[in-house]
Amino acid sequence: SQQGEEDPQALSIQEGENATMNCSYKTSINNLQWYRQNSGRGLVHLILIRSNEREKHSGRLRVTLDTSKKSSSLLITASRAADTASYFCATDENAGNMLTFGGGTRLMVKP
């Protein structure tokens, strides 16, 4: 089952613009991770944010987490054509090492 819901499902922007993707989840979490997937290949880890953190940066990526609203957002600034991919959030729903993924956002960056 998927815990997270991602919004929007698809996003098309021009190179240089910012892209924002949102993720909502249902239960309490210890951390939330964002992954990127190019054309049905493996998942590339982007960033992990812990439940006691509100914001985290990594290069052109900014992730926020609002545990009161059970939501997170991923901002990609100054997007590039190479950022075209699907982006997934994943949470640790239960005890153990199981990740529960959202449905993903398909991002297309037009050159």
Next chain:
Amino acid sequence: KAGVTQTPRYLIKTRGQQVTLSCSPISGHRSVSWYQQTPGQGLQFLFEYFSETQRNKGNFPGRFSGRQFSNSRSEMNVSTLELGDSALYLCASSPAGTRQETQYFGPGTRLLVL
């Protein structure tokens, strides 16, 4: 360090056959998890192995099984294949399999069942 590797990368089988997929984790990682990705159901957790023991299991039928070897390499097996088993199978590894760790994914094995 080398990343997570999965073999084979592509596989075509027919209904009723069985298949075995292999995953080699990052050196030093002891936890290996398996996920199935389909267009309809998205990414779903299959199971996790740690120190040769299955520690967690997702909601999949018993046709899906796995094991882990002493060197942390893992295999998953699907018996009596069905058309709906066509999917991208991803494995992920992490050092100790705790909730605070990042999981690193392999490139996946794409299985097509005809």
